[in-house]
Each structure stands twice: as C-alpha cells, then as structure tokens.
Amino acid sequence: MAADLKFAKTHEWIRPEAGGLATVGISAYAVEALTDLVFMQLPPVGKKVKAGESIGEIESVKAVSDMYAPVSGEIVEVNATLPNQLETLGKDPYGAGWIVRIKPDDPAELANLLDRPAYEALVKS
C-alpha cells in the first residue's frame, strides 16, 4: 500500500496525481469484507460531488454498498472496464482497481482524511 494514499472512514482511498487530479478507489479491507462482488455502478463523468456523497454502488452476493467521495470535486474519468473485471478489485485495489479520477474543488480537504497508520488502526479497532 503506497504511503501517499489517504483514506476516508468509509473505506475509500484517494491519491493525488499530477495536474491537480486525484485517483479514488476502495481499500483492500473493504473489498475483502464485501466478498464475492457481482456488480458495480459507476458515476457519470462530469458529475459534481460533495465529500461524503455517493460516487457509485457496488454489489456483492449479500450486500449493496455505496462508495463515497472522499473530497468534493468533479468526476473527470471512470475506470470503465472495472465493472466487467471486478476481480481486479481484489487483485490490485490500489492500482488497476482504481474507480474514478476526481478534480478536487479544494485540495486542502485531503487533510481531513486519514493517513495509512490511522486507517489501519481504524480497521483493526
């Protein structure tokens, strides 16, 4: 797990990228807890979201979960191949399993999120 990731308490990760964008996915812990993923719905490109708002839904055999925006901003790209290759989320949740790219309204919002040690402590608690 890369050190430059930040985490929401709702188990999304975000990584700042060049050009003022940020990549968002869900943590390995979340993927493992959901088990047996069967369906994913991504947001439309161009959608503006507030931090904490839904950016899509993911279904496993027993549960449907919302995925939440870790920061406010505009969805500028989605990983369109992911819904057809959900196993990628389990194999590479912090790489090929990315979900959306977002243009944050205020990069300072990243400071509100958990760093890796704090997130690891959260999931162990």
Add this chain to the structure above:
Amino acid sequence: MTAAVLPVWWDDAADGPTNMAADELLADEAARHGGLVIRIYSWSKPSVSLGAFQPLAEADACAAIAGLPLVRRPSGGGAIVHGTDLTYAAAVPKTHPWGATPQALYDAMHTAMVAVLAANGMPARLHQAAATDPPADAFLCFARRSAGDLVAPWAGGHAAVGDPKIMGSAQRRLGTTVLQHGSLLLAANRAVGEEARLPGLAELLGRDDAWEPRQIAAPWLDAIARTVGAAIDHQPGALCRGRESTIDAHARRFRDRQWTARR
C-alpha cells in the same frame, strides 16, 4: 454486545414503496438508538420485491409473477414474492459487532431462527456453499443459495438441487448503518405461477396450514434479544404511524419508474 434494549416495531400491512420507505427510517432509528433495531411487517397484497441491481427485464420475462405489484429494494439479492412469508428489516450501526461485515448480521439473524424452527420440529441449518449450488444469479431469492442461507430437509425435494432454502437476507450498507432485509418462507406462495412456486415451511413439514408470521417472529425476536443481552422494547404503534408525511416523501422514490427501471 452492550445494547440493553432491542426496539422492535410491528407494522401494519402496507404496499411495497411504503415498506421500503419505512425501512429507510428504520436505518435512521438504528443510528439514533446506537444498536440493533428490528421491524416486522407484511404486505397489503402479494408483491414482488426486486434486488437493488436485478435487471427489470428479468422480472418482465418471469411469467410466474406477471401482474404482481413490484418494488425495487435498496438491498441486494434476488427477487422475493411476498405474501406468505415473514418479512423483517434489521438495522445496526456499522460500529456494532454485527455491522462490521455483511456475514455477521446475516448469520446472527439466521442462527436465531435455527433454534426457533428446531423447537417447532424443523431441523433447519445454515447453508455451506457447495459446488452443486444453483446459480448465484437465479432470479428468485429462494432459488439461490449462498453461505449462511437457511435451508431445511424436504422429502419431496430432489437430491441434485439440495435442500430447499427457506430463509434469505440481503443488505444495504449505508454510510454509518447497515439495513438488512430478510424473508422466511412460511408456505408456498400461490400468487406465483406453479412453474416457479417454491416450497415453504408448511410444505416441508407436511402441514395443511401455515404459521402466522407472529407465531414465528415472537420467539425469534426473543432468541435475538437473548443473544445481544437486551430486553425487547415493543414500540408503541407501528413505525409508519405518525410519520406518514415522512414515509410518503421517502416512498415517492420507490414508486418512481426511474428507480424501478434503474437497471
């Protein structure tokens, strides 16, 4: 387990959108209460509830349910034809031991039912996933099998498909709470075309009469309350009563064609 009280609502029969709206309020109640809350309810007429992402085309193609009112649940899983089942919704904060993973609440609700059914002569058990399981994407919930489903022996069954499923549940995992829908099939539902009709407890036990939902729900709730070390607090009046305008506002989404046809 720290909750000392288990709030339980017994609701009057309602249509699908109203029931789904009430369950959204139940999730809010779980957050407010800080622990497990349960709602027992029924349906004003035989109705189909569709899983959150089941294609509507599959419902349209299922002749066995033609003409029945249909509502799409916020929770996952397969379609259920309600009317001869015990329907429940349970909600817990994600910080509750049963809220941390999908399987925890699922197993807790079903394990409590095992003891109740055993006391009524039915040796039900939690299903363990097997290679011979029917497809996980079968249209009807009770035609699916996954780990933790409640199955029970049936002399009229076929060995190739295993014991019939009699109880299944599915969740919507919200921001801070988990809402779980579940159904125990008390008897085969004659509103379903014969080709897709599945046996319920009455058929499995060879009974001519089905149990009333309350006959099973009451001891089941007692078993759950014992497990969490809580006293049941039967809420005065139904969850829907006195909150009609809020329920109506929530129900509008579930009546909206856009929601029903979202996939």
